Amino acid sequence: MTATLLGESGASRCRRSNRPGNSQAKGPARGRRNSGEKRESVRRRDNNLRQNRQRGLIVRRNRAEIVSSALQNKRETRRRHLDETAALKKTPLHDLHVSLGARMVPFAGYDMPVQYPAGVMKEHLWTRASAGLFDVSHMGQVTIRARSGKYEDAALALESLVPVDILGLAEDRQRYGFFTDDKGGILDDLMITHTDGYLFVVVNAACKEQDLKHLQDHIGDSCEVTLLDRALIALQGPRAVDVLAELWADIAYMKFMDVRHCRLHDVSCLVSRSGYSGEDGFEISVPSDKAEDIAKRLLEHPDVQPIGLGARDSLRLEAGLCLYGNDIDQTTTPIEGALEWAIQKARKTGGARTGGFPGATRILGELDGGTTRRRVGLKPEGKAPVRSHAKLYADAEGKTEIGEVTSGGFGPSVESPVAMGYVPTDFTAPGTTVYAEVRGKYLAVTVSALPFIKPTYKR
Incomplete structure (x- = not known):
């Protein structure tokens, strides 16, 4: 019994004594597992760090590539702009515009001032109230002289291309007109002057090369057609006449559409009392090498400010004046364009020289029967x-x-x-x-x- 009791007691003790052992055995197993988890955590952390560094490198590389591409595009855009600007023609007043702080833009193949620091609104209102100076030297200035030396021959030659009475245009007078095509469409609108036995014609900048060819192809055999190298300056506004009268007093006697040869600031000029603003004003044809002298002299007057293309457009729009390429073109006839007032009686149905110009059948038909x-x-x-x-x-x-x-x-x-x-x-x-x-x-x-x-x- 004792032995049995002792045995049971020993066995019991052995079982009890094993519990701490089992407990101790479990302790190191958990430590190994925890250690493995830590290593796995460190490995994941290191992987994440490596991935983040890689992502950072990629992001930085992508950012660098984007910045580099943007800079390259900017340089390319600047280069193209410089190339385009270099390819643009410049008027004799170009340097003056730049010195006055003008914002220059491409227009009809020229580098032209769209506005000055004052801004379009102030330039517009200044012209309506005082006198604005415009550079319109991009326009084409053409002379037409009959090879016979007779004005009548030059006038009749031009009448074959326009529905306007040129033969009846008095000397030193100007008249609005337009070239038409065989369908009655408008090829270009122009100002026509009779002076000193020849015709002086101002055409739009974008059309001047084609207009010159048009004239030479159709009347070149009977007339000498010449594109002049001259500047054209417009002074528009209620104070324009007083400003110019300080340079030539007789200018005050000119009426709308009158033309005179005169000397301004000791420079020989051809001046018309006309313009594109709806205001009283003048357009001055001047030798290219004297244009800046004239412009600077006019700008010295306190009533004169330089005006850009932006205000020129808003002024002519308020005045209801057409811009070729926008309001009139080859798809519009003079009658559709509400320009029938520019067709004189002599060229209308029943007139002394009715018809005889391109598109006459349609134009006269619309003139008589509407459109x-x-x-x-x-x-x-x-x-x-x-x-x-x-x-x-x-x-x-x-x-x-x-x-x-x-x-x-x-x-x-x-x-x-x-x-x-x-x-x-x-x-x-x-x-x-x-x-x-x-x-x-x-x-x-x-x-x-x-x-x-x-x-x-x-x-």
Whole structure:
């Protein structure tokens, strides 16, 4: 019994004594597992660090590549701009514009001032109130002289290309006109002067090469056609006459569309009382090498400020004057463009020299019987301007398209948006409402008589 008891007791002790041993055995196993987990955690952390470093390198590399690409694109853009600018022609007043702080832009193949530091709005209003100086030397200046030496022969030759009375144009007078094609479309609009037995013609910059070829191809056998190397300066505004009178007193006696040869600042010039602003003003043809002298002399006057293309455009828009390529082109006839006033009686049906110009059948037919569409003035409601190419609709839902805006912007003098465009003749009555599509919305626009401002030409 004792032995049994002792045995049981020993066995019991052995079992009890084993528990701490078992406990101790489990202790090192957990330590090994914890140690492995730590190593795995460290490994994952190291992997994450390596991945993050790799990502960082990739991000930095990508950023560097993006920055490098942006810089390269910027350099390429600058290089192209410099190349394009270098390829642009420059007027004799180019350096003067730059010295006056003008912002230069490409226009009709020339590097031209779009505005000066004062800004378009102030330049526009200055011209309406005082006198603005414009560089229009990019325009083409052409002489047409009959090889016979007779003005009549030069006039009749040009009449074969324009529906305008050139033969009846008095000496030292100017007249607006346009070249037409066989379909009655307008190839270009121009100013025609009769002076000293020859014709002096000013054409648009973008068209001057084709106009020169057009003249040489059609009347070159009977006339000498020459593109002149001269500058053209416009001085526009109510103070223009007083400013120029300080250089040549007789200029005050000129009337609208008169032309005179004179000396300004001791420079021989050809001056017309005309312009493209709706204001009284003058255009001065001057030798290229003397242009800067004349311009600087005029700018010395406190009433004169330089004016850029931006204000020139808003001024002519308020005056209801066409911009070739926008408001008129080969797809428009003079009658559609509301320019029938420029066709004199002698060239109309029943006139002394009716027809005889390209597109005469259609143009005279429209003159006598009307046309299906017309250029009109447009006044958008509100302050948002309606720009060129905006579609015009008969309804506010934009279901029936009827025309298109050809010029549009804000009119500083009338303090509201103004525009011009083409609509069917049924919609041409002033006060008619049409709708212009602007950024997906249809804005009410009222048809208006042209011009938007009262011209101040000296008749």
